Amino acid sequence: xxxxxxxxxxxxxxxxxxxxxxxxxxxxxxxxxxxxxxxxxxxxxxxxxxxxxxxxxxxxxxxxxxxxxxxxxxxxxxxxxxxxxxxxxxxxxxxxxxxxxxxxxxxxxxxxxxxxxxxxxxxxxxxxxxxxxxxxxxxxxxxxxxxxxxxxxxxxxxxxxxxxxxxxxxxxxxxxxxxxxxxxxxxxxxxxxxxxxxxxxxxxxxxxxxxxxxxxxxxxxxxxxxxxxxxxxxxxxxxxxxxxxxxxxxxxxxxxxxxxxxxxxxxxxxxxxxxxxxxxxxxxxxxxxxxxxxxxxxxxxxxxxxxxxxxxxxxxxxxxxxxxxxx
Numbered sequence: 001x002x003x004x005x006x007x008x009x010x011x012x013x014x015x016x017x018x019x020x021x022x023x024x025x026x027x028x029x030x031x032x033x034x035x036x037x038x039x040x041x042x043x044x045x046x047x048x049x050x051x052x053x054x055x056x057x058x059x060x061x062x063x064x065x066x067x068x069x070x071x072x073x074x075x076x077x078x079x080x081x082x083x084x085x086x087x088x089x090x091x092x093x094x095x096x097x098x099x100x101x102x103x104x105x106x107x108x109x110x111x112x113x114x115x116x117x118x119x120x121x122x123x124x125x126x127x128x129x130x131x132x133x134x135x136x137x138x139x140x141x142x143x144x145x146x147x148x149x150x151x152x153x154x155x156x157x158x159x160x161x162x163x164x165x166x167x168x169x170x171x172x173x174x175x176x177x178x179x180x181x182x183x184x185x186x187x188x189x190x191x192x193x194x195x196x197x198x199x200x201x202x203x204x205x206x207x208x209x210x211x212x213x214x215x216x217x218x219x220x221x222x223x224x225x226x227x228x229x230x231x232x233x234x235x236x237x238x239x240x241x242x243x244x245x246x247x248x249x250x251x252x253x254x255x256x257x258x259x260x261x262x263x264x265x266x267x268x269x270x271x272x273x274x275x276x277x278x279x280x281x282x283x284x285x286x287x288x289x290x291x292x293x294x295x296x297x298x299x300x301x302x303x304x305x306x307x308x309x310x311x312x313x314x315x316x317x318x319x320x321x322x323x324x325x326x327x
Contacts, residue, residue, distance in 0.1 A: 031091055031268050035066040039095035041080025042162060043073040043190025047129055047209035047294065048096050051256065054288055055126065055296070058279035063271070073189040076165035076326075077101040078109065081259070085114040089261040091268035094123065097259040100166040103311035107319035108165040109326050122308060123258040123269055124276040125299035127289070130210040131171045131228035131252055132236070134217065139204050144226050144245035147205075151181040159205040160186045160194040164326045167254035168207040170315075171228045173322045175207070178247050198222060209254065210235060210293030228252040235293040255311075257304045273301055 038056055042048045049071060056067040072080035081101045087093035102116040114120075133144070141147035151157050161168035164187045176183050186203065188194040191212040197203040199221055206213075207228070214235055216222045226245045227233050230253065242250035258276055260269070277298030279285055289296045299307075318324075 031271055032063055032065045034092060035068050036060075036063070036091070036272075037087075037093045038067050038069050039080045039084050039093065040069055040071045041073065041077035041095065041097075041101060042071065043188075043192050044071045045195075045212065046162060046191030047211040047292075048098070048256065050211050050292060051126055051289060051294055051296075052096055054285060055276065055279050058282055058285055059272075059275045062275040062278060071190075073163075075109070076105050076163040076169075076187075078105055078112065078114075078165075081116075081120075082113045084259060085119040085261055087261045089121070089263040089265075091260060091264055091272060094258055094260045094272065096126065096256055097308075098167070098256045099254045099311060099315070100163075100169075102257070102259065102308050104167070104170060104315045104319060104324075105165040106312070107316045108169075108324045116308065117312060119262050120259040120308075121262055121264040121269060122301045122304035123260055124273045124280075124301065125297055125304050125307070126256040126258060126276070126280065127294055127296040128253055128255045129294050130233045130235075131168055131207055131254060132210045132213055132217070132224050132233075132239070132293075133171075133175070133205075133207055133226045133228065133242070134198070134213055134222045134224050135205050136198050136201060136203065137221070137223065138201065139223070141225065142223075144240075144242065144247070147225055148179045148181060151179070151183060155182040157181075157183050157205065158186050158203065159183050159207065160188055160197065160203045161207050162191045162194060162209070163187050163189065165324070167252055168209065170318065170322075170324070171207040171252040173324055174250060174252065175242070175247070177322060178250055195222075211289075214293050233293055235291065255307065257299075257308070259304075269301055273298075 040052045060067040084095035141150045217224045224239045226242045230251045280296045280298040
């Protein structure tokens with residue numbers, strides 16, 4: 001015999017479930033209701049900072065809420081991205097991941113506080129940058145060939161980068177391998193302090209993302225000898241690629257993307273994705289970043305996820321081959 005109150009109870013439970021689902025959907029539809037925190041895992045004043053601020057301003061206009069840039073440098077970007085990985089998966093904390101933090105670092109650092117394959121939600125590509133090999137005016141070399149000859153007479157010669165495990169570090173390791181030179185890596189907590197040391201005469205050589213160095217190169221304060229990508233940079237059309245300078249097969253091309261914590265709602269991901277893709281396509285944004293040596297390009301969240309996975313596997317082989325390790 002059926003208890004009379006069961007049917008109303010089931011209906012009440014169904015209506016309650018529908019109501020909760022509707023409220024959850026409405027909450028996501030209203031996103032964002034407060035400012036969004038965008039973690040840049042490198043020091044202020046570098047390439048990542050420039051891109052984050054230029055694009056973030058337009059993203060804020062499209063979402064109707066401020067995008068607050070927060071620099072959290074250290075450990076090759078791992079400290080900042082660990083903050084992103086451990087944040088609430090509500091879309092209010094996102095960050096700028098890169099070829100280093102989301103593909104290379106796990107193979108370089110012996111201890112990682114996050115797994116880039118499991119702990120992030122890919123949102124959109126931001127684009128690619130150009131790495132430049134640059135020297136201080138005191139270094140007598142005027143091209144890569146002269147630099148290699150000079151370095152072979154100066155074992156242990158210092159070169160700087162924005163940190164261990166960065167794409168610039170990878171560029172330096174490959175350069176040393178392919179030229180047979182013995183150079184010592186000096187890791188900084190970001191681009192700006194390293195460039196400042198170069199300008200101050202304390203660092204003779206650096207592998208650096210072009211946007212941060214371009215003004216100093218154009219002003220004649222630093223000398224660009226080659227770029228690390230497969231093609232020349234439109235910002236430095238007279239500077240050869242490493243391959244053109246005699247290192248056949250040499251190519252390092254860093255990429256950057258927007259990531260959130262794992263488990264973000266799809267509707268929130270799509271809102272943020274759309275805002276970044278549209279911002280990156282704006283003529284004024286493209287012009288400003290391109291002039292600075294950065295190639296802006298948005299993507300779907302799935303494309304960034306696929307790139308992250310394939311690069312993780314590819315760079316694992318490179319890091320093991322180059323014996324890139326860091327405690």
